[in-house]
Amino acid sequence: MSNPAVINSLPRLSRRANWLWAMPNLAMLCFLAAGAALLLFLNKNERESRREALIKDVMWQEQTLKVQIQGHQNYLIELARDYARRELTERSFYTSAASLVANNSELVAVALTNEYGEAVWSYPANAVDPLRTLPAVLEPLQRSARIGLSSSTPVFDYPGAGPAVALAQPSMAGNHTVGAFVAVVSLKRLLRNHVPWWIAQRYQINVIDLQGEVVAARLEQEPIVNELTQELALDPPGYGLRLRATAYQTSGPLWLKVLYGVLAGLSLLMLWSLWVLKRHMRERLAAEKALTREMSYRRAMEDSLVSGMRAMDMEGRITYVNRAFCRMVGFEAHELIGRKPPMPYWPPESTSQCEMVYAAIRRGECPPNGFSVRFMRKSGERFDVRLYASPLIDGHGQQTGWMASLNDVTELKREPEALKASHERFVAVLNGVDAAVAVTDRDSGELLMSNRAFRESFQLPEGDGPLCALPLRQAGKEGEVFDPVATRWYQVRRRESVWVDQSLVWLDIATDITEKKLAGERERQQAEKLQQTARLVAMGEMASSLAHELNQPLAAISSYGTACRNLSKMGQLPPEDLDTALDRITEQARRAGEIIRGIREFVHRREPKRTACQIDELIDTVLPLLGAPLRKQNVRLVERRGSELPVLYADRVMLEQVLFNLIKNAIEAMADTPPEARELTIETSRRGHQLVITVADRGRGIEPEQMTRLFQPFYSTKPEGMGMGLNICRSIVEYHHGRLGVEANPGGGSRFTVSLPLALEIAHAN
Structure with a gap:
């Protein structure tokens, strides 16, 4: 048996060794954390300074570019005003445009277009013709010329100048818009001319679109990927153009690199010393950990058992109990270890029986099926156990005592009794049901269970033995079923289910509906009699209507006959009139016949x-x-x-x-x-x-x-x-x-x- 004191002391030794090993680790981590925090602080300060400088420089550059673009827009506004005052001639336009293009190399072309985007004046000649092939560029120019509002175009590729945008200012003639002045600005030349060298040396300057794609760039070094980036909207022109500046990678000061190297060297030295110390302690702790795992594993197995375990020495003194035994009797381990008979969990009325079992175990009389004995919990509750005992042999092969295992069989004894009572209640309820209930095997048709109503309805014996029968004499039918033997009608409901032995069975419930069927038949006969009476009433109504309707054609026939007789007596009846009268009489007779047939069909419910x-x-x-x-x-x-x-x-x-x-x-x-x-x-x-x-x-x-x-x-x-x-x-x-x-x-x-x-x-x- 394992000694709990030894087992409990092993974790303390292991924890002390762990603490000795953790102290230099903790010191090293604190040192590294302090150094890393210092370096991060210095790096963060430097980065913040660079970011503030980046923001200031980008804002300055963005304003510079906006001022330059706005200057070109103002130039177009001046041209539009002079044109509206009729002070701008074609000669003066070309002179002014040539001077502006010569002084601003980013300005590719200046033109006056009509409302269809066609050039009226253009410097250089045909400079706006490439714009007419681009619908997305031409549409803003036409819109500006038609509605009289300034606009700009999305970025487009201008031949010889690369990515460019066009600025448009409407030109007025009186109160009407007749066209627009257009200036084409090259974005690459704009960056090259108006991004100073000291900005270009520090940052990569790009113009990007809504998708983040680079449209134009000012590069002094190779492109880089750096998180130190700042973007600002470049408006005008519109269409989502943004100015993005990315700082070039710069090396830090020399003293910071030296500090990094010293810190790395000290860290390596400390790691080496810790590795040596750990190697020295590993061999010492290996045996302790192995022993701790073995003891813990054995103790876990003992504590996880459902059966109670109890050990006693040769004198009958308790030396060990597991957790299940303590839960079983309600006493703690320290209350039981060292106790000799009589035990506190022996009930007073069963003390003699417990002593006999105890003495038999000490004599070595341990039957294979164990002992059945009753114990008492600390609360006074009695419970039945099955006790198995065997000699306890140590590592030298010597018997040092007796080992016993106990299983609580109280519930096992109660289950048959509870099952029997439950079965009796179930049978009583089932026999009290008026409907016939039966359970039959789905494959063989063997009757597995039935209630009293079922046996009485189908004249089955009372015995519980196996009986092969078709419960309703018409296997597989569901709904209303007639039993020709008993001359009774049943409403059958059938459902497939699983029996206690997991076999498939049919559950049949048959309700006697004979009286209901007889009542329904009586109601049907009564309905037929009422229907026949209703038809006789309808026949009476039709007889009355027959006299009502036939009165008209019969009266017409009588009138025609009387007229023919009177005219015949007076000798004033021409043959053609007689034919006409006879035709009318025939038609009215036909009509009377049709009325009779129609009413007859109405009575017989014909279409x-x-x-x-x-x-x-x-x-x-x-x-x-x-x-x-x-x-x-x-x-x-x-x-x-x-x-x-x-x-x-x-x-x-x-x-x-x-x-x-x-x-x-x-x-x-x-x-x-x-x-x-x-x-x-x-x-x-x-x-x-x-x-x-x-x-x-x-x-x-x-x-x-x-x-x-x-x-x-x-x-x-x-x-x-x-x-x-x-x-x-x-x-x-x-x-x-x-x-x-x-x-x-x-x-x-x-x-x-x-x-x-x-x-x-x-x-x-x-």
Whole structure:
């Protein structure tokens, strides 16, 4: 066994050796830090001084270049003023431009251009022609000449001068801009002429664009990469040009280099001495570290065990306990080491049993399956352990005591009991469910588990042995399933799951819905009876409408027959009139037959038989039938028929019924209207994809509360009315996927509107 005192002393020795080794390291680091701080301070002061000088020089240089460029701009302004006062002639322009170019070598060209960028005057000749090939340069010049504002161009490559910019100043003639004076400035020559030698010796001067690319440069040495750089905006000209100055690399003073060398030498000397010292101490610490690692590793293994470890000498005195044993009994190690029986973790009621186990271990009677004994924690809680013991042999092969390991088996004993109780509760809950629940093996179909409702529903035995069965007699079905054996209906829900042994199973839940199905069947039969009753009522309504609608063609047939008989008696019936009358009688008989067939189809819920027809022809067919009521009631007929109305695919007879009823109702609605105000308006038009038919009267109108009930069966505003005409009209219009509506007619009366979709025309045409 390892000695804890020895183990605890090893880290202290190692820490002392580490401290002795760290002292010279710390001293060296402090010395190096002080020297480095001094050098950094001196270097920083020198760098700050150079940066301040750089900023001042760059600002001075930037102002110098701006003044020079502004001078050229002012020159253009003077030319523009002289030109506006008509004091500038072509001769004086060339003289002035030649003098300016000769005295300012960065000035490449001076010109007067028109609003299109074409040179009017140019020195030298054709100097601005290269600008016309560059749209990005020409556009600012044209803009300046047109809107009268000074401008400059982006950088461009001018032949023979390299990178250049053009300055533009508008020229005025009265209140109008007629062109612009242009000066082309070479950036390279500008830097060469106006960057003094003492600036060029210290810094690399560049003109850069927005992307940081060098446009022009003044170099006295090779280009360098240095973080000591300063940039300023060079405006004018615009377009993001900047002036950048980069300091040339300079060597520091000699004393600073000597100081660097001394510091480096002292550092090397100190490192060598430390290396020698470390080599001397490494051999001494190697054994201590190896021993410390070994002891720490063994102690970590012992403390990480879940099982409690306890060692005792030959006299039964405790010499070692691990951390797990202390946690198990609730005592600290110092409370247990050196104790002899009876132990503080023996419960009073089990002291005799613990003494017997203790004596058996000392006699060497250690069974392979260990001892089962009950211990007591410091808090008084009892717990069961499984104790295994073996002789403790030292490095010389001598037995020095006994080693025991203990495992807490309290929870292991409780788990079967808790599992059994949980299973009983689960079975009780499952048997209390009304639905039939079963678990079957997915591959073999073996019934693994079922509740009482399942066994009762499918007459299965109560035994728990393996049973190969199809739980619902229709394996794999889900939804509503009928069991022909028990003549019952079940709602089945099935889900794949994983059983306790990780095998795949089916979980089936079947709910008896037989009563629900019987109730649904009774409801279906009741619905069929109600539907049959509704159809009989509809047949009654159609019988009433049949008498209502057939009255018109039968009356016409009777009128034609009576007229023919009267004319025949008087001998005033020519053959051609007789033929006409017979044709009318035949047409009205046909119409009566069509009405009967249409109503029969309506009763049987059949689709209308649509044919191509013109709405004007339908109106022309209906109006003669109502000619007598129109003349009798002194109704003035106003027709507004749309031009070029499309062909309508509809049931001709049904639409004639609708028009007949609406016009007849309109005539009857004006019975109480003064004769001079009786006006019937029939209007046809096309609105988008619909054909609209409007029948308007000048009657007394319809009350708002009556409009909501106007189309209901057996509701009428006339004392002798049956209340079926408008209801039938709406049904016919809806058969044609249309809409029948009513509204108040401005000026008095009512207005009925029939809207029929023309989409049906396209469908039937195709």
